[in-house]
Amino acid sequence: MNAAPIDAAPAETQPVDPDREWTVWALGTLRELVDIDMRTARRLEGQHIVAGNRFEPPVIDFALSQARIARAVRLTIAMTERIREAYRTRKDAAE
Secondary structure, X not given: OOOOOOOOOOOOOOOOOHHHHHHHHHHHHHHHHHHHHHHHHHHHHHHXXXXXXXXXXXXXXXXXXXXXXXXXXXXXXXXXXXXXXXXXXXXXXXX
């Protein structure tokens, strides 16, 4: 994802492009999902470390949870790139 993010607000002189607005919304939503997943992963890691210091079985399957979160983040990043590329393709086709 070496491309610059799409700006959230168009300039006042530009007409509103519903496709662009949807793309901005979708990218923002995916960004929020990655933030949530990363916070969850950090909390799970902290819980795993604390549980590891005690002689109690872990409440959750740490490895499975981390694998699922990592997969969700990877898929979200891939989806973000697909949305950006699709928007660029539609924009180039419209011009």
